[in-house]
Amino acid sequence: MNLKLRVWRQRSAAEKGKMVTYQVTDVSPDMSFLEMLDVLNEQLILDGEDPVSFDHDCREGICGSCGVMINGRAHGNGLFDDHPQTTTCQLHMRSFKDGDTIDIEPWRATAFPVIKDLAVDRSALDRIIQSGGYISAPTGTAPEAHSILVAKKDSDAAFDAATCIGCGACVAACPNASSMLFTSSKVVHLGLMPQGQPERNDRVVNMIHQQDLEGFGGCTNIGECSASCPKGISMENISRLNHDLLGALRAGARPKS
Amino acid sequence: MALDLFTVGDPIADTKAPRDVPIGERWSERRFRAKLVNPANRRKLTVIVVGTGLAGGSAAATLGEAGYKVKSFWYQDSPRRAHSVAAQGGINAAKNYRNDGDSVHRLFYDTVKGGDFRSREDNVHRLAEVSVNIIDQCVAQGVPFAREYGGLLDNRSFGGTQVSRTFYARGQTGQQLLYGAYQALERQMAAGTVEQFARTEMLDLIVVDGRARGIVARNLITGEISTHFADAVVLATGGYSNVFYLSTNAKGSNATAIWRAHKRGALFANPCYTQIHPTCIPVHGEYQSKLTLMSESLRNDGRVWVPKERGDDRDPRQIPEDERDYYLERLYPSFGNLVPRDIASRQAKNVCDEGRGVGPNGLGVYLDFAEAMQRLGRPAIEAKYGNLFDMYAQITGEDPYEVPMRIYPAVHYTMGGLWVDYDLQSTIPGLFVIGEANFSDHGANRLGASALMQGLADGYFVLPNTINDYLASGPFEKVDAGNPAAVEALEGVRAQTERLLSINGTRTTASFHRELGRLMFDLCGMERSEESLRKALDRIPEIRQEFWTNVKVPGEAGRFNQSLEHAGRVADFIELAELMCVDALHRNESCGGHFRAESQTPDGEALRDDENYAYVAAWEWTPEGAPPVLHKEALEFDYVHLAQRSYK
Ligand SMILES: Cc1cc2nc3c(=O)[nH]c(=O)nc-3n(C[C@H](O)[C@H](O)[C@H](O)COP(=O)(O)OP(=O)(O)OC[C@H]3O[C@@H](n4cnc5c(N)ncnc54)[C@H](O)[C@@H]3O)c2cc1C
Ligand code: SF4
Ligand code: FES
Numbered sequence: 001m002n003l004k005l006r007v008w009r010q011r012s013a014a015e016k017g018k019m020v021t022y023q024v025t026d027v028s029p030d031m032s033f034l035e036m037l038d039v040l041n042e043q044l045i046l047d048g049e050d051p052v053s054f055d056h057d058c059r060e061g062i063c064g065s066c067g068v069m070i071n072g073r074a075h076g077n078g079l080f081d082d083h084p085q086t087t088t089c090q091l092h093m094r095s096f097k098d099g100d101t102i103d104i105e106p107w108r109a110t111a112f113p114v115i116k117d118l119a120v121d122r123s124a125l126d127r128i129i130q131s132g133g134y135i136s137a138p139t140g141t142a143p144e145a146h147s148i149l150v151a152k153k154d155s156d157a158a159f160d161a162a163t164c165i166g167c168g169a170c171v172a173a174c175p176n177a178s179s180m181l182f183t184s185s186k187v188v189h190l191g192l193m194p195q196g197q198p199e200r201n202d203r204v205v206n207m208i209h210q211q212d213l214e215g216f217g218g219c220t221n222i223g224e225c226s227a228s229c230p231k232g233i234s235m236e237n238i239s240r241l242n243h244d245l246l247g248a249l250r251a252g253a254r255p256k257s
Numbered sequence: 258m259a260l261d262l263f264t265v266g267d268p269i270a271d272t273k274a275p276r277d278v279p280i281g282e283r284w285s286e287r288r289f290r291a292k293l294v295n296p297a298n299r300r301k302l303t304v305i306v307v308g309t310g311l312a313g314g315s316a317a318a319t320l321g322e323a324g325y326k327v328k329s330f331w332y333q334d335s336p337r338r339a340h341s342v343a344a345q346g347g348i349n350a351a352k353n354y355r356n357d358g359d360s361v362h363r364l365f366y367d368t369v370k371g372g373d374f375r376s377r378e379d380n381v382h383r384l385a386e387v388s389v390n391i392i393d394q395c396v397a398q399g400v401p402f403a404r405e406y407g408g409l410l411d412n413r414s415f416g417g418t419q420v421s422r423t424f425y426a427r428g429q430t431g432q433q434l435l436y437g438a439y440q441a442l443e444r445q446m447a448a449g450t451v452e453q454f455a456r457t458e459m460l461d462l463i464v465v466d467g468r469a470r471g472i473v474a475r476n477l478i479t480g481e482i483s484t485h486f487a488d489a490v491v492l493a494t495g496g497y498s499n500v501f502y503l504s505t506n507a508k509g510s511n512a513t514a515i516w517r518a519h520k521r522g523a524l525f526a527n528p529c530y531t532q533i534h535p536t537c538i539p540v541h542g543e544y545q546s547k548l549t550l551m552s553e554s555l556r557n558d559g560r561v562w563v564p565k566e567r568g569d570d571r572d573p574r575q576i577p578e579d580e581r582d583y584y585l586e587r588l589y590p591s592f593g594n595l596v597p598r599d600i601a602s603r604q605a606k607n608v609c610d611e612g613r614g615v616g617p618n619g620l621g622v623y624l625d626f627a628e629a630m631q632r633l634g635r636p637a638i639e640a641k642y643g644n645l646f647d648m649y650a651q652i653t654g655e656d657p658y659e660v661p662m663r664i665y666p667a668v669h670y671t672m673g674g675l676w677v678d679y680d681l682q683s684t685i686p687g688l689f690v691i692g693e694a695n696f697s698d699h700g701a702n703r704l705g706a707s708a709l710m711q712g713l714a715d716g717y718f719v720l721p722n723t724i725n726d727y728l729a730s731g732p733f734e735k736v737d738a739g740n741p742a743a744v745e746a747l748e749g750v751r752a753q754t755e756r757l758l759s760i761n762g763t764r765t766t767a768s769f770h771r772e773l774g775r776l777m778f779d780l781c782g783m784e785r786s787e788e789s790l791r792k793a794l795d796r797i798p799e800i801r802q803e804f805w806t807n808v809k810v811p812g813e814a815g816r817f818n819q820s821l822e823h824a825g826r827v828a829d830f831i832e833l834a835e836l837m838c839v840d841a842l843h844r845n846e847s848c849g850g851h852f853r854a855e856s857q858t859p860d861g862e863a864l865r866d867d868e869n870y871a872y873v874a875a876w877e878w879t880p881e882g883a884p885p886v887l888h889k890e891a892l893e894f895d896y897v898h899l900a901q902r903s904y905k
Contacts, residue, residue, distance in 0.1 A: 012816065030541045030654070038546055038767070043764050045811050045820065053819055055334065057507040059547045060434055061648065063338040092653050104858045115478055116817040128336050130447040134440035139319040139717045142390070148355070149408030150401075159426060161403035162433060166337055193399040232268060250789035 001098035029094035064165030074169035107172035131210035133135030184187030184237035201248035209255035269521025292729035299324035312692025313493030315716030316440035321445030340818035344431025372700020373849035469688035502774020526696035529841035534669035535601035542880035567612035647752030680723035762807030
């Protein structure tokens, strides 16, 4: 099939960007979305033009590197009825039709400055983890694994929350650019495990505080995040986070600095 | 033998394992004999750790906890994206929770045997010993492993073993283990013990007075090339499967860090030992950029078959039972579908070579769950493998609950890597190598669920207990950017970068990478012969020559330039490919993943030649024009009896 792409081009954070139109021909339905961009880039290189930069690595939907807005939707989620929510690298061209026009843009959020074209800086998410998204268990201190029992339902629910890949689609999709779904997934994962209890209150207040410092917006329960999340992280995590946060504040927990 | 292609140097040996005590006491004895660094002095010692996968992430976090000054480097935006994140199936540990006869000794034995008797007993035994601590550590970090209703940890079995010792977190074990290490690492970053260098690629090693003292790295956002110094350098940069272009590794996985260290004097061991994984989604087209693994755990319930008749292109569901060949069950009645990976892959190749392969290009076999669905019911299959089935459906557009999956082998893991001793130190003092980047534990074939185990063993427990022996003689004399070795390394990297950008030829980097990959898969892949390897060795220098005169790399050095990153990596892959072929050619025996057509048993199994090849081949780099030098480390088997591997 033949497609018309309108791609956001921006040479660096300091320079202005704009949409540029390209034609790609002979796209196979079995190609992944990123393979289609590879084909475009090969063509651009041979024509002496600058290829389009985009983050990617595993290309199997697990590393969280990739992610672009496709026709206004993060990872293209929500555009196709029959397609499960997924990452950009796992979207295949069979979801498109010959002659389609596709708009491709980077994640847009104050906390995610553009590096070049479609690649953005998501290090703010790492700093949220740094502020408390862990259990303090220095190497060598662990007791025998079976000395801690974890109910299967808690472990399964913790796992569901823990599958967040840190891609940032939730932020990109949210009209407030809130990172609440991301933060809640870690708060809930660790909060459901018995090992996570001692730091539970501090964790939630510190992570929320850091999230604010990074310039992410507040959550107003719109739900675009969950609808765009490739891992189907549910909004219920946000309610649980709010519940934990209230409890923590009531118990007197306050952010570190 | 191909004597024109290499020369033989002095033998090499590990001197760190205390062989004067029995194998079960060596690790504890080594820790006792190793010099310690006083906690107050650790702050004065800097360690560079390159890589944040299971190996590098766990090492950097643990060294930070111990109080060293750590500098952590990686090429992605976040440490959480290291390719360890993609591991699906699980991690082994000799916990014997199933009471099924497992023990440290059995895990040791299985790993030595699975590696086809080409690994070092001391290292493997230690791996088996610390395996149990890894599970404890990860559980304490909150890793949500699969559990039973009683709240205890669940286990499953994996290829090459008959006990159930694999711990897992649905089909995302690597992800969850990595996040455990990543969170520990972020915690140390917040504590200020670990300094972070995101999106920074190591491009050379700085060796001063014979010691590894730093690295040259490029900031991938600004393009700035700079030097970084330390008292010791740890490489945890993963495997080199991307030599083959198509592999299950991430697009950015590369050999650059270890290859540049090799060119600075670190010996490269067993480069030809590569693992081709039997259960991957087949190639679908020319534009394909990577291959996707379907976890080997699928072989627990899926049955592998092809039609008995060649060219039978009926819908698989229409092919009656007695016209199917469940060839693994037929050839290996006791292990059946759970034979080790090298065997499963080669048999898939054999049936496809016979013309019985399935799918559009005949390069595929069925992995069928119909029987398991009947026996266990669809919900049980969904619970166990749901995410894998979904992934298969997304990629192929076919529903594996309805139609059997099609699978074909793909390059997956590299057992070879930089040579290290028992302390995980390379032949350059102060350069340590951990995880997939070293050659240490898997011999000629790695068993499933053993790489995660090794990466975390190295990073959490081994390196932090051995590196002190080296650091105890530090802090070493201060080195700065003005040091001649540092200047030379920095200028070398700058020159190469400029050269790549100035060629301005007519072919893209990707076209060279694809060409190299196809050549390596065909001539140095699942089966190798003197003829195929000689052909590869004729062709690779031509590819290298053409690359350096005709590649077209767009953009500038001082900016975010992904084309430039790729070009540098491909330049190194081309050189490494040549060494892999030399190694494969020199090893005139079959062992594990290295199958030489000339060396097989009458029924087509790998035939080892212990008399001539029971050694590690450690290669020394020589400047262009001179052949590499082979150093042999003799392998002794005192605890596991050398025997022909049998899974019949
Ligand atoms: C799809 C797949 C499934 C697997 N499943 C399993 C399984 O179920 N069980 C199992 O035991 N094993 C499995 N393996 C193997 C296992 O995952 C890997 O061997 C292991 O995770 C490697 O870990 P590592 O820390 O050595 O390297 P990696 O995780 O690859 O990390 C490499 C790190 O080095 C950095 N890096 C690389 N080059 C440079 C450079 N030049 N400069 C700076 N930084 C650099 C990267 O940024 C990254 O942080 C699987 C592998 C794959 C590909
Ligand atoms: S919650 Fe979902 S969308 Fe947000 S970062 Fe995690 S995986 Fe991505
Ligand atoms: S490239 Fe890893 S999730 Fe898409």
